[in-house]
Amino acid sequence: MQIETPPQDKPYDKPEGERRGLVIVNTGDGKGKSTAAFGLALRAHGRGKAVKIYQFMKVPTARFGEHRMFEKIGIPIEGLGDGFSWKSQDLEHSAQLARDGWEKARAAILSGEYFLVVLDEITYPLIYGWLPLDGVLETLRNRPKDVHVVFTGRRCPPEIIELADTVTEMTLVKHAFKAGIPAQRGIED
Numbered sequence: 001m002q003i004e005t006p007p008q009d010k011p012y013d014k015p016e017g018e019r020r021g022l023v024i025v026n027t028g029d030g031k032g033k034s035t036a037a038f039g040l041a042l043r044a045h046g047r048g049k050a051v052k053i054y055q056f057m058k059v060p061t062a063r064f065g066e067h068r069m070f071e072k073i074g075i076p077i078e079g080l081g082d083g084f085s086w087k088s089q090d091l092e093h094s095a096q097l098a099r100d101g102w103e104k105a106r107a108a109i110l111s112g113e114y115f116l117v118v119l120d121e122i123t124y125p126l127i128y129g130w131l132p133l134d135g136v137l138e139t140l141r142n143r144p145k146d147v148h149v150v151f152t153g154r155r156c157p158p159e160i161i162e163l164a165d166t167v168t169e170m171t172l173v174k175h176a177f178k179a180g181i182p183a184q185r186g187i188e189d
Contacts, residue, residue: 030170123153
């Protein structure tokens, strides 16, 4: 490790642009995409802002750690799917759930009721062709000025990356699962 001298001068100038809703993308093969989005949800909720989280691959009855905590603090989170594709018994049904879920998410985004809408794991229904990309792009372009939208999932379509204001790609360096260590409750759920 190389020791660095802490910066003494501010490394940037204050932006002069207008504050507005952002499109934020957390993508890549590394861990932390959803976790980062949930952190933003907590930050917004802590400031008294209205937040809604949609999970495109989780079932409506999911009770992972985030569901339990968000329920306790009053952040609405809704599973829209029937699990990942390898768990599905009927992929056309999975696709229909994604389309129905998108209509809910689209309405929430366009309503202007929420400061932040998280679309967790939405990249999968997009890259599987279950959701029309053009409709998602149109919604982002036509959303109310102050609505922030976060996308999570691997292989985010380049059209969304191009439209986004902030894109973070989580890079896999090392993962315990690949070393044969099973998923840990409270870490991966």
